[in-house]
Amino acid sequence: MRDFTDYERMAMLDLSDSERDLIRKRFDELASGFSALDAFDTDGVEPLVSVLDLNNVLREDAAKKFISRDELLANAPEQHDGYFQVPAAID
Numbered sequence: 001m002r003d004f005t006d007y008e009r010m011a012m013l014d015l016s017d018s019e020r021d022l023i024r025k026r027f028d029e030l031a032s033g034f035s036a037l038d039a040f041d042t043d044g045v046e047p048l049v050s051v052l053d054l055n056n057v058l059r060e061d062a063a064k065k066f067i068s069r070d071e072l073l074a075n076a077p078e079q080h081d082g083y084f085q086v087p088a089a090i091d
Helices: 005-010 017-039 069-073
Strands: none
16 A cells, blocks of 8 residues: 655645545556556657647747837827826836
């Protein structure tokens, strides 16, 4: 039976004995499921990051100017020296 008191302390948990027993049981079930993978021979198999054969599918990171400052500030209720004017947030 595994002792989880260190994990319980690190996670700042205060578990009852029945909760501790339930966690032990579930952990042992999980560990036994993973141990079934030991039956597979994985020598020479490269690790996968993704099952899809895709490389970089992101767009080029290029700055584009979509709207001019004057067009942007045209609808501003208040502006000052080319910036939005907003009420003070703190005194």
